[in-house]
Amino acid sequence: MRYAIAVYESEAGMEARKDPEYVAAYAAYVTALSEAGVWRGGAGLVSASTATTLRMKDGKRVVQDGPYADTKEELGGFLLIEVPDLDRALEWAARCPSAATGVIEVRATLPPVA
């Protein structure tokens, strides 16, 4: 079963990204995921303030600066893992270095469409 782990960073969490300790912790986390054979992909995202949103409204493109949802915590990155069940997914989510400062959202993914 594939699960997406969405990492919502607090302001402090976003700030900590410059910290070598934070970077090392993430490197170790991703290595542990990949050595365990559960890592399927993912990436960290640059600050939400750099986001651009786009939608089609009445056949016209509407492009705006900033993230879709302007919340206190921002989506800082995501991981895709493959584990047998939600218990395991939560076990891995708890090990995410951002869990101590931000919020981790775990969701099962839909089966691939193609």
Next chain:
Amino acid sequence: MHPAEAAARDSYGRLLSMLAVRTGDLASAEDALAEAFLAAVESWSRDGTPHNPEGWLWTAARRRLVDAGRRRKTSLEKGALLELAESVDAEMECTTFPDERLRLLFVCAHPTIDENVRTPLMLQVVLGLDAARIATCLRVAPKTMGQRLWRAKTKIREARIPFHVDAADYSPRVFAVLEAIYAAYGSGWQDVTGDTAAARGLTEEAIWLARLIVRLLPEDPEAKGLLATMLYSKSREPSRRTPGGAYVPLSVQDTARWDRECLTEAEATLSSAARLGRIGPFQLEAAIQSAHVHARLTGRDDPQAIALLYDGLIQLAPTLGGQVAHAVARSRIDGAERGLVLLDAIEPAESRRTYQPYWSARAHLLEQLGRPRDACIAYDRAIGLSEDPEVRRFLANRKRALAPSR
């Protein structure tokens, strides 16, 4: 804990066990008791607390259970409820109730009940903890936890899982009960290898259950061994973190900060277990804790004795945590090379590879063997598998000390 809260917790399990033992239906008993407690809040604040609060709750819960039963269809349940209705009047005469919580614990640890739901089931039916709190502490999705508990209770009712244990099944069932209580406490190996943040929220409840089982089984040395193990661990709780929150391993903990009262109780509990003359894994674990504590308090370490205790422990109960700690204990007698061999022989390899303590221990042994590069990799794996930011920091410091030149 507030005395009233403690009394309520005590009453809850007692009353629930009496209701459930008579009907074989945990879920209905819970519903009836919850309604009775609700009614009590209203009635007692209006009319004052009754002379016999437990008797009041018992009558109220039983009435609700009988009412609920009347609305049901199956004759089997009706029969049980009728019996309950008849038995109640005789019992209402006395003010003390029999303690049937042991039977409740036995049902929770029945072999047909999934291992992963035994601990939550006990916490819920004996202590009255709600599913959401249990889910959080055991790091399971609340919805999943709710479903697991519901399925287990349905199974107990539908399969008519008996609330008594045959003599032949007695010892393994007691062990299963003790194991489930221990699981509520956490891994118990924090000192050797790290911490168990997820389960920390339930240590108080686990000790409460251990005290209960010691009271219910006064002649069982393993119940005492379990309680002693938890008390040893609890006594060091204040010293496991610096005031700033940093993680401190046992070997450098400030022993002045240990809880002496708790430690004394642990020692007394272990001695009283030993006097019963039947050794078992929980007593061995407590004895190991005792040896570590004495080494720190007297400055006289006895690695030989500790290794022997671990030899015994993994013979009786080869848990993952036990095997890792055994390898470390053995390495202090037979050398780091031997420790590494033992570590890598731990089965199943699959669970070993995602077990943080395994990597911490491995890093430590590789460091001793003068293999800093390999130790570095092992420290990284341990860091990647840690949940606790302070443990991560501790391991990162160890790693840094390993290769100052980078």
